Amino acid sequence: MTRQVLVTGGAGFIGSYLTEALLAEGCHVTVIDDESTGQFDNLAKVKSHPKLQLLRGSVADAKIVADVIPSIDEVYHLAAAVGVALIASQPIQTIERNIFPTHQLLDLVLQQHRAGRYIKLFLASTSEVYGKNPKPVWNEEDDLVFGSTTKPRWSYGVSKAVDEFLALAHYKTSRLPIVIGRFFNVVGPRQTGAYGMVLPRFVDAALMGHPLQVHDDGKQTRCFAHVRDVVSAVLRLMKTHEATGEIFNIGSDQPVSILELAKRVIALARSESQVEFVSYQQAYDKTFEDIRRRVPDLSKLKRTIAYQAAYDLDSIIQDCIEAKRAK
Numbered sequence: 001m002t003r004q005v006l007v008t009g010g011a012g013f014i015g016s017y018l019t020e021a022l023l024a025e026g027c028h029v030t031v032i033d034d035e036s037t038g039q040f041d042n043l044a045k046v047k048s049h050p051k052l053q054l055l056r057g058s059v060a061d062a063k064i065v066a067d068v069i070p071s072i073d074e075v076y077h078l079a080a081a082v083g084v085a086l087i088a089s090q091p092i093q094t095i096e097r098n099i100f101p102t103h104q105l106l107d108l109v110l111q112q113h114r115a116g117r118y119i120k121l122f123l124a125s126t127s128e129v130y131g132k133n134p135k136p137v138w139n140e141e142d143d144l145v146f147g148s149t150t151k152p153r154w155s156y157g158v159s160k161a162v163d164e165f166l167a168l169a170h171y172k173t174s175r176l177p178i179v180i181g182r183f184f185n186v187v188g189p190r191q192t193g194a195y196g197m198v199l200p201r202f203v204d205a206a207l208m209g210h211p212l213q214v215h216d217d218g219k220q221t222r223c224f225a226h227v228r229d230v231v232s233a234v235l236r237l238m239k240t241h242e243a244t245g246e247i248f249n250i251g252s253d254q255p256v257s258i259l260e261l262a263k264r265v266i267a268l269a270r271s272e273s274q275v276e277f278v279s280y281q282q283a284y285d286k287t288f289e290d291i292r293r294r295v296p297d298l299s300k301l302k303r304t305i306a307y308q309a310a311y312d313l314d315s316i317i318q319d320c321i322e323a324k325r326a327k
Contacts, residue, residue, distance in 0.1 A: 003027040006072045008059040008105070009079030012038030013191045014124070014183070017231045018076055023049050030068050034058040037082050042190050060101040069108050074238065075121040077105055081156065082195055091152040098159035106170050113176055120177040122238055123167045127184040127251070128157035132291050139297035140247045151289045164247065171245045179243045181234055184251030184296045187316060188227035189323030199224060202262055203320045206269040211276035215283050218259025218275070221293040225252040226311035226319070236305040243304055249296035252309060268317050
């Protein structure tokens with residue numbers, strides 16, 4: 001029997017890859033996206049697929065979701081505010097777009113659950129929920145440590161943490177089948193640098209021969225995972241009974257400094273570009289506060305689905321460069 005799947009934010013970067021993967025599995029996929037940060041062009045390869053339905057609109061529109069949810073077997077909720085630049089410049093939109101639609105979607109799924117329909121839901125969360133926890137490696141049971149409310153960037157992590165609390169509360173009180181994934185720096189072709197994502201910004205600059213702008217001293221540490229590895233992990237978690245009601249870090253656990261990332265992009269692109277250091281105040285504003293180190297503990301993910309990434313950092317960068325050149 002064909003699985004009926006809803007993907008919110010399915011025209012976004014991660015959502016488009018997830019939609020393609022679900023269609024490849026034979027699912028009938030309904031995508032809801034308002035194109036505020038995603039675009040339906042991301043689904044160009046599958047836009048004529050007979051099992052794909054595209055709905056342009058906001059997941060915050062209760063009627064759109066209510067009309068489709070009675071026929072749905074699985075929900076992948078990816079619609080959210082994205083990108084550091086957007087979060088810093090539009091904190092109200094960040095909070096509203098993260099919390100209200102999730103609350104409403106969970107209520108609609110719960111109504112179906114009470115009517116005897118089993119709908120499993122994946123909630124896309126983020127490493128931002130850890131805030132600035134000082135531990136060198138973060139696991140799913142670690143404390144969430146946020147900065148002052150005068151620093152708008154923390155509104156994103158706090159709002160996604162509220163989403164997690166809501167989802168887990170539904171699991172605890174109603175046994176609504178929930179899986180939560182905290183994404184860590186997911187990258188790959190199709191990702192735009194328009195909202196502050198570092199790798200596409202670097203690739204674009206290197207291919208044009210422009211300076212690669214590195215914020216602060218470039219010693220911030222991140223881990224970059226290919227979107228195909230991340231989507232594979234999400235799909236496997238949703239098929240694993242032991243994952244229900246659980247939270248998982250999803251990404252890479254191989255750290256690299258942002259300065260080293262810039263240098264590797266320049267080398268792999270065979271570019272003449274140079275590194276240019278820019279202060280956070282120049283890039284964002286004086287209230288911006290960064291996280292110096294962001295490295296996930298993937299033990300739980302590996303234990304649950306035997307997760308192993310297919311892409312290392314150089315192959316990720318090369319894939320992004322080749323895709324950009326092909327365009």
